[in-house]
Amino acid sequence: MPTYSRFLKEILSGKRDCDVKKMINLTENCSAIILNQMPPKLKDRGSFSIPCAIKTLEIGNALCDLGASVSLMPYSVFTKLEIGDLVPTNITLQLADRSVKYPIGKVEDVPLRVGKFIIPVDFVVLDIDEDAHVPIILGRSFFATAGAIIDVKQGVITLKVGNDSLTFDLTNTMHYPSSPSENCFFVDSLDPLVHDMHEHLLISNDPLDLAILNREGLGNLGVEVAKYKEQ
Known part of the structure; x- marks a missing residue:
């Protein structure tokens, strides 16, 4: 049998492995x-946060805030600055x-000083409490005007206006809340608790519970409280 035929037969019969x-x-x-x-x-x-200034x-x-479509300013900050009419x-x-x-309202073309740059910003003014640590929020329109490039991996933000650029190191900014009351230690769904309390009030005969639930109407509120005092 020729060598090739024997080799092929051994492969087909399983006597030789085909590597x-x-x-x-x-x-x-x-x-x-x-x-x-x-x-x-x-x-x-x-x-991320950056230092800046408006007037003095x-x-x-x-x-x-890249998630904000507008830049925000509290009304209290607006009144301090005296930067025009709303x-x-x-x-x-x-x-x-x-x-x-x-x-x-809104105030337009506010000269925001960031380093060596003066960037015009339109602020939407809200009647909210002023945050001592973060008084204003800069939205996407500001970053577009300032030619901002944010490198999240390196933790830097670069502003480019014309041929000049300015880079901020963001490594150590905004790693804590503005006040201790803003710490969030636990979050849970309140729906089951509210439902249980509502069911308790529905089946309760206690005059105070009925007064809180106001099941009998506002006209009977004084009567229910009086009954509770008698107990």
Whole structure:
């Protein structure tokens, strides 16, 4: 039997192993995992803030909020600055907690000094409490005007106006809340608790519970309180 025929017969009968290597094309994800080319995971750097000034008011931390379509200023800050008259606006703002706010107005072309740059900013003025640590919020329109480039990995923000640029190190900014009362230690759903309390009030015969629930109407509120005092 010729050598080739015998070799082929042994392969078909299983007496000889066929050591043939096969090329398999891997996807980009598999290749990145095998070659260990995936980038290391980094921690959240927190919110960004930059120092700036409006007239004589020095602002150490102006919050850089890429999620805000407008720049915000409390009414108390606006009255301090005396930067002109408010322009009426029909803007409706929805905050992070889903609440809706209606601005008092807006002030246009406010000269915001950031380092060596003077950048005109339109602020929407809200009647809200002034935050001592973060008095104003800068939105996306400011970053577009200032030609901002934010490198989250390196923790720097670069503003570019014309041929000049200015870089801020954001590593140590905004790593704490503005007041101790803003710490959040625990969040839970209140719906079951509210439902249980509501059911308790519905089946309760206690006059005070009935007065709180106001099941008998406002006209009987004094009677219910009087009954509770008699007990």
